[in-house]
Amino acid sequence: xxxxxxxxxxxxxxxxxxxxxKHCFSCAKVIxxxxxxxxxxxxxQPSLPISSSSVIETAAKPLPAHHVFCRGCGATLHETAVTxxxxxxxxxxxxxVTGNKNRITAALLAIFxxxxxxxxxxxxxxxxGFIYLVFCWTFIPAIIGFIEGIIYITMxxxxxxxxx
Numbered sequence: 001x002x003x004x005x006x007x008x009x010x011x012x013x014x015x016x017x018x019x020x021x022k023h024c025f026s027c028a029k030v031i032x033x034x035x036x037x038x039x040x041x042x043x044x045q046p047s048l049p050i051s052s053s054s055v056i057e058t059a060a061k062p063l064p065a066h067h068v069f070c071r072g073c074g075a076t077l078h079e080t081a082v083t084x085x086x087x088x089x090x091x092x093x094x095x096x097v098t099g100n101k102n103r104i105t106a107a108l109l110a111i112f113x114x115x116x117x118x119x120x121x122x123x124x125x126x127x128x129g130f131i132y133l134v135f136c137w138t139f140i141p142a143i144i145g146f147i148e149g150i151i152y153i154t155m156x157x158x159x160x161x162x163x164x
Contacts, residue, residue: 020074032074039072039087103160107152114145119152123164 021030024038024045037044063069067076072089083090101123110119117132132141152160 032069034069035072035074037072037089039089101160101164103152103155103157106160106164107149110145110149110152112149114149115139115142117141117145119145119148 020033022033022035022045023029024031024041024043029038029040031038031040031045035045063076066079068079068091069075070077070084070087070089071091072084073087075084075086077084077086077091081091106119106122109122113119115132115136117129117136120126120129120132132145135141155163
């Protein structure tokens, strides 16, 4: 292939890809099917339809215990990894967000029954719950409980799981 100046044009060589890979729509680098962002150019990737055969084949293979896919390149890595060893993409903090305490339940208990310290008992802060219960006649724990309920509502699930 030549250009009008009789110089050879650069023709990009198509990179082969396996069933669990796709091409970045921006730079055409081969990336994992589940990658949301290209590790080379940083472009956000559109999600593929679920009916795609490559996605079904990938989903059928179970991951090893305590492993997740990298957010950047799609490589498998341990769930506590801070960054991907393959591409260096930062991963979410390895905190268990699915704790046994519900943020909304704690907030509702604090707002409606906070004067009796019920939300503190729910959050397994027994001593604080008894202090609220002893001083419930002063109405001060009710005010504090209402404020704590608002704080619980505005707190993210990750922050709530980290604290409680």
